[in-house]
Amino acid sequence: xxxxxxxxxxxxxxxxxxxxxxxxxxxxxxxxxxxxxxxxxxxxxxxxxxxxxxxxxxxxxxxxxxxxxxxxxxxxxxxxxxxxxxxxxxxxxxxxxxxxxxxxxxxxxxxxxxxxxxxxxxxxxxxxxxxxxxxxxxxxxxxxxxxxxxxxxxxxxxxxxxxxxxxxxxxxxxxxxxxxxxxxxxxxxxxxxxxxxxxxxxxxxxxxxxxxxxxxxxxxxxxxxxxxxxxxxxxxxxxxxxxxxxxxxxxxxxxxxxxxxxxxxxxxxxxxxxxxxxxxxxxxxxxxxxxxxxxxxxxxxxxxxxxxxxxxxxxxxxxxxxxxxxxxxxxxxxxxxxxxxxxxxxxxxxxxxxxxxxxxxxxxxxxxxxxxxxxxxxxxxxxxxxxxxxxxxxxxxxxxxxxxxxxxxxxxxxxxxxxxxxxxxxxxxxxxxxxxxxxxxxxxxxxxxxxxxxxxxxxxxxxxxxxxxxxxxxxxxxxxxxxxxxxxxxxxxxxxxxxxxxxxxxxxxxxxxxxxxxxxxxxxxxxxxxxxxxxxxxxxxxxxxxxxxxxxxxxxxxxxxxxxxxxxxxxxxxxxxxxxxxxxxxxxxxxxxxxxxxxxxxxxxxxxxxxxxxxxxxxxxxxxxxxxxxxxxxxxxxxxxxxxxxxxxxxxxxxxxxxxxxxxxxxxxxxxxxxxxxxxxxxxxxxxxxxxxxxxxxxxxxxxxxxxxxxxxxxxxxxxxxxxxxxxxxxxxxxxxxxxxxxxxxxxxxxxxxxxxxxxxxxxxxxxxxxxxxxxxxxxxxxxxxxxxxxxxxxxxxxxxxxxxxxxxxxxxxxxxxxxxxxxxxxxxxxxxxxxxxxxxxxxxxxxxxxxxxxxxxxxxxxxxxxxxxxxxxxxxxxxxxxxxxxxxxxxxxxxxxxxxxxxxxxxxxxxxx
Numbered sequence: 011x012x013x014x015x016x017x018x019x020x021x022x023x024x025x026x027x028x029x030x031x032x033x034x035x036x037x038x039x040x041x042x043x044x045x046x047x048x049x050x051x052x053x054x055x056x057x058x059x060x061x062x063x064x065x066x067x068x069x070x071x072x073x074x075x076x077x078x079x080x081x082x083x084x085x086x087x088x089x090x091x092x093x094x095x096x097x098x099x100x101x102x103x104x105x106x107x108x109x110x111x112x113x114x115x116x117x118x119x120x121x122x123x124x125x126x127x128x129x130x131x132x133x134x135x136x137x138x139x140x141x142x143x144x145x146x147x148x149x150x151x152x153x154x155x156x157x158x159x160x161x162x163x164x165x166x167x168x169x170x171x172x173x174x175x176x177x178x179x180x181x182x183x184x185x186x187x188x189x190x191x192x193x194x195x196x197x198x199x200x201x202x203x204x205x206x207x208x209x210x211x212x213x214x215x216x217x218x219x220x221x222x223x224x225x226x227x228x229x230x231x232x233x234x235x236x237x238x239x240x241x242x243x244x245x246x247x248x249x250x251x252x253x254x255x256x257x258x259x260x261x262x263x264x265x266x267x268x269x270x271x272x273x274x275x276x277x278x279x280x281x282x283x284x285x286x287x288x289x290x291x292x293x294x295x296x297x298x299x300x301x302x303x304x305x306x307x308x309x310x311x312x313x314x315x316x317x318x319x320x321x322x323x324x325x326x327x328x329x330x331x332x333x334x335x336x337x338x339x340x341x342x343x344x345x346x347x348x349x350x351x352x353x354x355x356x357x358x359x360x361x362x363x364x365x366x367x368x369x370x371x372x373x374x375x376x377x378x379x380x381x382x383x384x385x386x387x388x389x390x391x392x393x394x395x396x397x398x399x400x401x402x403x404x405x406x407x408x409x410x411x412x413x414x415x416x417x418x419x420x421x422x423x424x425x426x427x428x429x430x431x432x433x434x435x436x437x438x439x440x441x442x443x444x445x446x447x448x449x450x451x452x453x454x455x456x457x458x459x460x461x462x463x464x465x466x467x468x469x470x471x472x473x474x475x476x477x478x479x480x481x482x483x484x485x486x487x488x489x490x491x492x493x494x495x496x497x498x499x500x501x502x503x504x505x506x507x508x509x510x511x512x513x514x515x516x517x518x519x520x521x522x523x524x525x526x527x528x529x530x531x532x533x534x535x536x537x538x539x540x541x542x543x544x545x546x547x548x549x550x551x552x553x554x555x556x557x558x559x560x561x562x563x564x565x566x567x568x569x570x571x572x573x574x575x576x577x578x579x580x581x582x583x584x585x586x587x588x589x590x591x592x593x594x595x596x597x598x599x600x601x602x603x604x605x606x607x608x609x610x611x612x613x614x615x616x617x618x619x620x621x622x623x624x625x626x627x628x629x630x631x632x633x634x635x636x637x638x639x640x641x642x643x644x645x646x647x648x649x650x651x652x653x654x655x656x657x658x659x660x661x662x663x664x665x666x667x668x669x670x671x672x673x674x675x676x677x678x679x680x681x682x683x684x685x686x687x688x689x690x691x692x693x694x695x696x697x698x699x700x701x702x703x704x705x706x707x708x709x710x711x712x713x714x715x716x717x718x719x720x721x722x723x724x725x726x727x728x729x730x731x732x733x734x735x736x737x738x739x740x741x742x743x744x745x746x747x748x749x750x751x752x753x754x755x756x757x758x759x760x761x762x763x764x765x766x767x768x769x770x771x772x773x774x775x776x777x778x779x780x781x782x783x784x785x786x787x788x789x790x791x792x793x794x795x796x797x798x799x800x801x802x803x804x805x806x807x808x809x810x811x812x813x814x815x816x817x818x819x820x821x822x823x824x825x826x827x828x829x830x831x832x833x834x835x836x837x838x839x840x841x842x843x844x845x846x847x848x849x850x851x852x853x854x855x856x857x858x859x860x861x862x863x864x865x866x867x868x869x870x871x872x873x874x875x876x877x878x879x880x881x882x883x884x885x886x887x888x889x890x891x892x893x894x895x896x897x898x899x900x901x902x903x904x905x906x907x908x909x910x911x912x913x914x915x916x917x918x919x920x921x922x923x924x
Contacts, residue, residue, distance in 0.1 A: 016487035024141050025058045032058045032144025034108075036125055040154040050117035050151045054088070055110040055125070061087065062139065067131045069112065073124040073148075077116070080123065080151075085112045118151040125149060182226045187219035238719060245639045245647070247715045252625060256722035258715055260510045260640050262600040263459040264677030264706030266314065267364060267386045267592070268684060270322050270453045271695040275356070276562040277322040284688035285457055285697050286311040287679055294696035296688045303688060311686070312679060313461035313672060314703070317514050321564050322694075323356050326452030329363070331431050332414045335403040337443065341365070341429040343838060350415040350450065353394050355535060357415060357452065358559045358566035359573035360516075360588035362388050364451040364700050365425070371433040374444050381681060383429060384700050386454065386592040387419035391570045392559045418570065422591035427838070451700060456595055457684075459677030459706060460509035460606060460670035468501035468609070468648065468665040497661060499650065503607075506644035509670035510603040512705075514595055516575065516586040522548050524583045532558060532565050532576065541567075548585070550574065598705040605638040607669035609648070613660050620665075626656035633657055642712065677706040729788040732761070738788045739763050742781065744771070747849040749899055760794040764899050770832070770845025773799035800850060802903040803896055804914040805843075808876035809863065813923030817868030823920045825866045830859075830916050832905050843904040843914070854902045856892040870922060880914060 024032055039052040055061075064085065072079040088109035127145040129137045136145035181190045192215060195202060205212060235241045238250040248258045270279060286296065289306045296302045307313075332351035333339040341348060350357075364386045370378025393416040400412020432445040475495050522544060531538040535558040542556075545567070554569035563578040566588070573588040589595075609620035611634070620634045626649075629635050635656050637649045648667075651657050659665070684699045710718075729735045732750040739748030747766040752759055765773055765781060778797040789795055807830070813822045831841045840847055842862050848854070856877055863872040877894065878885040888894040896902060904914030 020143060024144060030141040031139055032141040033147050034058050036147050036149045038151055038153055051114050053112040055112055057108050060107045061110050068127055068137060070126045070128055071123055074119050075121040076119040080118045081115045083113045083115045085110060120152050122148050122150055184219050184223040187222040188215060191215045244641045247712060251715060251719045254719050254722045256719045257601060258710055259600040261674045261709040262598055262603040262707045263509050263511050263673050264703040265458045265596045266699045266703035267454050267701050268457050269451045269698050269700055270455055271327060272322045272324050272693050273695055274693045275323045277693045279316055279320045279322055279455060281316055281319045282462060283316045285314045285684050286686035287683050288685045294686060295694060296686050298688050312677060314457040314459055314684060317456045317458055320455045321562055322453045329450040329452055333431060334397060338433055339431045341425055343425055343428050345425045346421055347418045350417060353413040354415045356561055357392050359389050359392055359568035360566055360575050362386055362454040362592050364454055365429055365448060366451055366700055367448045369447050371430045371447050372436045373439045374435045383427060385425055387423040388589055388592045389417055390420050390573055391418040391568050393557055420591045423593055458511055460672035462670050463505055464668050466504060466667045468667055471499045471659045471661050471663045472497040473661040501648050503646040505671045507673045508638060508640055508646040509606040509673050511606050512603050516589050519585045520548050521582050521584050533561055596705050598707050600707040607638055607667060610666050611659060611663045613663040626651050629656040674708040675706045677703055679703045730790055735761050735763055738785050739765055742784050744768055746846060749850050758792060758794055760796055763797050764800055766800050766849050800901045801899050803900045804880040804912060805902055805904040806876055806878055806880045806915050808917040810873045810875060810919045811869055812871040812921055814868050814870045817923045819920045819923040822866060822868045826918055829862050848902045850901060851896050851898045854894045
C-alpha cells in the first residue's frame with residue numbers, strides 16, 4: 011500500500027545523507043517523427059548513485075493494459091553503450107555514471123507502467139544495496155505525445171458521495187418548514203410518533219422552522235432590494251439612485267433669526283447654545299441638564315442651536331430709525347440704506363438687523379402691527395456720524411448736533427415692501443403723530459434646528475473570526491487561504507432623526523499675527539497705518555475710506571464695498587468674510603445639506619476623527635470616512651469602507667459619536683415661538699424669533715425617488731449647443747434671460763454669453779467673473795467663453811393726452827410719467843419700462859402703450875405721435891404696424907432720464923382738464 015503525500019522528501023534525504031542507492035527518474039527517448047522505428051524504445055534510467063551491474067532479469071517493466079509487460083532487448087551503463095549505438099543519445103545527459111540505458115523490444119501502450127528492480131526472477135525484493143521504496147518508478151511511454159491536458163498528478167482520493175435527502179424546495183415559510191422536518195423525522199425515526207407541542211423534539215423543530223422562515227425572508231428581501239422598482243429599504247433606493255448619478259437628499263433642518271435679550275454689554279453667546287420652543291411653566295432661561303431641561307424635552311419642545319459665537323450688547327436690543335427731522339416717513343421698497351438714532355460703536359458690518367413694524371400705522375396699537383412687515387438684513391457698512399441741526403427737532407430746541415449711525419445692507423436684502431417709520435393715526439384714533447411705528451432689532455443670531463448629543467458609544471469593532479471549514483472528504487495538496495469572516499460593524503445611532511444642515515458659518519479667509527499696537531488701534535476703532543500694513547501684507551486691499559467698528563475682540567473693517575470680520579483667537583487675528591445675505595441664510599437647499607455627525611475612534615491609545623461623506627466612491631483606502639445611511643423610520647446606520655473605498659476600521663477600535671437630532675419640516679415653527687435659552691450665564695435673559703423658522707425640508711419619499719431616478723440621466727449637465735449655454739446662464743439667480751452666440755475667433759470657437767440681469771443691473775467685471783465660474787463646469791473643451799451685456803435699444807415716444815374736465819392736468823401728467831418710467835408704481839407693480847418687463851428680442855406693442863395710458867383715471871383720449879428707435883429720423887413702420895421689432899440680442903429701453911437722454915426719451919403733451 012502506497013501513501014499519497016504532497017511533500018515527497020524520501021528521495022532527497024536518501025540521496026544526500028543515505029548510503030543506499032535508488033531510482034531517481036526515468037526518461038523516454040522519443041524523436042517525435044512518425045516513421046522513426048526507434049521511437050519510445052530507449053529509456054534513460056537515472057540512479058541516485060552509480061548503479062551496480064544489473065542484468066535484464068533484474069529489471070521488470072509491467073503494469074500495462076493492452077501490452078501488460080514490455081520485454082527488454084538489452085541494457086547497459088550510459089558510459090559503455092554497445093558498439094554502433096549512436097553517441098548522440100547521451101550527449102545531453104549529465105553524470106553519465108548515474109544512468110542506465112535500457113532498450114526495449116517494443117514500446118508500451120498509453121497506460122502507466124511500473125519499472126521495478128528485483129534481485130532475481132520471481133522475487134519482488136530489490137537488489138542488495140537499494141532502498142525498497144526507491145526501487146520502483148511509474149512512467150508512461152507516451153509522455154512526450156502532444157496533449158491538451160495538464161500533466162500534473164491528480165489526487166487519487168475522490169470525494170465521497172453524500173446521501174442527498176429528498177427535500178421540498180418549495181418550502182418557504184414556517185408551516186412548510188415545520189411539515190418538511192416532521193416528514194423527515196417520520197422517515198428517519200418511524201417509531202417516534204409523539205406530536206405533542208410540549209415535546210422537546212417538536213419544540214426544536216418549531217424553533218428551526220422559525221429560523222428558516224426568517225432566513226427565507228432574507229433571501230426574498232435580497233431579490234426584492236435588487237431592483238429600484240421593488241426595493242423598499244431607503245438604503246437600497248439610495249444606492250440604486252447613485253448608479254444613475256442621482257443624489258437622494260435626506261431633507262434639511264430649519265433655520266431662524268433669533269433676537270436675544272441681555273442685561274449687559276459684551277455678553278458672549280457661544281456657538282451651540284440651545285434654544286427651545288415655548289413650554290408652559292418654565293422660566294425663560296433654563297439651566298443645562300437640569301430638571302427643567304428634561305421636562306422641556308419630555309414635553310416635545312423643539313431644540314435650536316446657535317450656529318456661530320456672537321457678542322451681544324444691551325443697547326442693541328431695539329434701535330430707532332432717524333429721519334433727520336422729517337415726519338410721516340417710510341423706507342421705500344428696494345431700500346438698502348437707513349439712518350439710526352444714536353451712536354452704536356459696537357454695531358459691525360456683517361451683523362444682522364431685523365426691521366419690524368411694531369405698531370399699527372392707523373391705530374398706533376401693538377396688536378394691529380402687520381407681522382408680515384418684518385425683514386432681516388445683513389449690514390455691509392456702518393458709519394458713525396451726526397446731524398448738526400438735529401437739536402432743532404427736540405423739545406426744547408437747541409443747536410446741539412445729534413449723533414446718528416448710517417447703515418447700509420446688501421442688495422440681496424433690499425426691502426421687499428415699504429416700511430412705515432412714522433405716521434399720523436386715523437381720525438377715530440386721535441390723529442396723533444407716532445414716530446416709532448417700525449424699529450430695528452439688534453442682537454440677532456442665526457440658529458438652526460437640532461439638538462447635540464455628545465460621546466454616544468457605538469461599541470467596539472469585533473475581531474475577525476475563521477470560517478468553519480467543512481470536514482475534508484478527500485486529500486488535496488492545494489493550500490487555499492484560511493477562510494476568514496470579515497467583521498460586520500454597522501452600528502446604529504440611538505436617537506433620531508439625524509440632522510442634515512447647510513454650511514452656514516462664515517468662511518475663514520486667513521490667520522495673521524498681531525501686536526499690542528494693532529490690538530490697541532482696533533479697540534480704539536482706528537484704522538491706523540499699523541492695521542493697514544498688517545492687512546496689506548495679507549493681500550487685503552480697500553478702495554475707499556475704511557471704517558473700523560466693534561470691540562471686545564471682534565471688529566469689522568469695511569469701506570462700503572468690501573467688508574471683513576476680524577476675531578482675536580488664540581493670540582492671532584482670524585479674518586472671516588462678512589457673511590452671506592440674510593435672505594440666503596434661510597433659503598432651503600436640501601441637496602447641499604450634509605449630516606451633522608462626527609465619529610471618534612480609539613485604538614491602541616490613539617484617537618482619530620472620522621468624517622461623514624455622501625458616499626465612499628471617491629475615498630482612498632486610508633481615508634477615515636464613513637457614510638450615515640438613514641432609513642424611512644429615521645434610524646441611522648453607520649457604514650464604513652472596505653480598505654479599497656475608505657478605510658475598514660481595525661478590530662478592537664472603540665467608536666463614539668457626536669451628532670445632532672432634529673430634521674425636516676418639524677422645525678418650521680412659527681414666529682415668536684422660540685422663547686427659552688439654555689445657559690448658565692445669568693446675563694442672558696430670554697430669546698424670541700421675530701421671523702418664522704424656515705428652510706426645513708423632509709427627506710425624499712420612496713415614491714419620489716422611484717419617480718425621479720429613472721429621469722435623472724436626462725438632466726443636462728454639459729453645454730454643447732448655443733441653447734445649452736443660454737439655459738445654463740439663465741439658471742443663475744441674478745439673470746433674467748441669457749443668449750449665446752458661437753463665433754470663430756481665428757484659432758478656436760468662442761461662446762459669447764449675453765446676459766440680461768434682473769432690474770437692469772450692469773454686467774460689470776465682478777459679475778462677468780461670477781458668470782464664468784458659474785458656466786465653467788458645463789463648458790465644452792476647446793471653446794472659449796466670454797460674457798457681455800445686452801444691446802439696449804433706446805426708444806423715442808411722444809404722446810398727446812386729453813384730460814377729462816373734472817381732473818387736474820398735473821395729476822394726470824404725474825400718473826402718466828410714473829407709468830411710463832423704469833421704476834415702480836404705488837401698488838408695488840413694475841412700471842411700463844421697468845428693466846424686468848423686457849428681455850432679448852421682445853417686441854414693443856403699441857396697443858400695450860395705449861392700454862397703459864387709458865388705465866389712468868381722468869384720461870379722455872390718447873394719441874401716440876412718435877413711436878420709434880431713438881435717432882431714427884423717419885421710421886413710420888412701427889407706428890403704422892403697431893409693433894417695434896428687435897433683434898435677438900436687443901432689449902428695448904426707455905429711462906426718460908434727462909441726465910442720459912441717450913437711454914430713451916418720453917415726451918408727453920397734456921391738454922384739457924383743469
